[in-house]
Amino acid sequence: MTDEQKSFDALEERLNARKMEYETMPVPDAASQAVQAGIRQAARKRKSRLRWYMSSISAAALILLFTGCIRVSPAFASFVEQLPGMEGIVSIIRQDKGLMMAIDQSLLQKVGVTDEHDGTSLTVDGIITDESRMVIFYTMKGMKDPEKFNYDIDLLDENGKDLPVAFTHSYPTPSSDENVNENMIDVIFTDEASPPEKLSVVFKSRDTTRAEKWKITFLVDKNLTKGMKKVIPVNQTLTVDGQRIDVKQATLYPTRLVLDVNFDPKNTKKVFGLSDLQLVDEQGRAWRTDTTTGEDERSIYFESMYFSIPKKLTLQGSGFSGLDKEDLDLTLDLKSHRITGGPPGLKMLGSKVEGKDLIIDFSVAGRIEGGFVLTFRKVTDSTGKSYEVPGSSWSSGDGTDDSHTIVSSTIKNGAKLKGEVKMNISTYPMKVKSPFSLDIPVNP
């Protein structure tokens, strides 16, 4: 055996000894939590594009939570898959059993109109709509940069005007065929708006060098769900951790249930959202929510049980996310990082200028779970000029420390901000645990 061979053998032995140490390396519980955080992050991103046309609804109050999965019955799946162009729908709506039942009840309107040019085609496969919601299923082929989704979507009525609605649009679901993206646009109609007779869906490329546009116009059959709305009066008050929440009524539509609640203005805490909210029926089936609109007057959207009306329905929740109203305002000294007022445990870590914007990094006490991040309604400088804070991004764990989350808030056009600024908190990851339940009289 050569010397070289010997030295390699000795080295391998040492490496094998190190392997033992590798294999006994302890894995912290946080590893599992990091996996969960990654899944939540991915789930949230999917639903993160939204656009508001109505000033009466605050975009900050639209809360998207990750709800679990509902399995589709194979019979249903094969039913939908038989419709040409509809194969993708099953996987898109599998989280919404109300929508699946509505499709099962033949409420899906087939459209099948395509606009194609420059190597990209957009097809509206079908829609499902009632007075409260419209879901538009589409397929885009040959989309450029599907990861980025470089398109703006416009929804126009018969006169070519923007519909006064809010809609959410998910990131394209990655499909096995990379050039085909099947997806949906989920439109919310509130009291002031209803579906148009004729709808145009327009996709505009954000690529400024080539302003391409795809437009599809089709008729909407409003009679299919006409008169199907059912109102269930509730008129009861919940008291959760001393905060009064009036539950006014539930309105049942084929595609969803809307629960109207009102947070008492005299409450000492600002409630951002109710935690783990669900409606549970007598069979233990849970009807979930992933969207709310409004501030203190709030509409909470649940999956619809229209085609499977339960005998008994109970609203359940584990508490709420909220903050003492007096902690909502703070003054921040950008130079010394000193914060006056605001919630305890909030610290400024640093800031940097990015283009015209200023990005401030905060450390927030607690972990961000269930969807509420630190966001600001507005920021005002010493001269009274106000700035928007359109975005916050976060990463869990201040390094290895589980008890903190780092949030980066972007102040639009704030690059020149100096000295003291006043900030008003819109949402904050503070949770109050206080389980509650309330019976909803479905069959009075």
Place this chain on the structure above:
Amino acid sequence: MTPTQLTIAAQKGDAEAFAALMELHHNRLYRIAYAYLHNEGDALEAIQESTFRAFRKLKKLKEPSYFGTWLIRILLNYCADERKRKSRFSPDTTVHEPSSWDRPADPDLADAVSNLDRDCKQIIILSYFEGFSLTEVADILEIPTGTVKSRLHRALGQLRDQLETKGDASS
């Protein structure tokens, strides 16, 4: 369900199946990330980001039985990028009960491994510590087996050189 069945279910959009699948792999991910990045905060960040990327790209995975190797590839790609642009917040806050990995019986060797260049370190972690075969390592890194062999040879050479400088390699 078998891991392959879980992968297929997850590809169809079943988030619970995906979570179950990740549960099977997260220990390994953590060890690789920790061995590579040397601290818990970065390793956890790597797991979160890899989970995120895997979830979003899952449908691009052509062969469900390769989920494990594919996931490691995502992790290693992340780790490689992360080393390049070291994160803004250097986490050094927690003190753990030191494990034998952090307090090696053979500190010279442990140092030598952590000082290896990126390609060599990956090879040592995968081949020696994780015990993957040459073919498996080739799959994970998407390089030919011949390249795996030559990198392995180079890695062992680098280790030996480092240890010889300390004058104890042939002892």
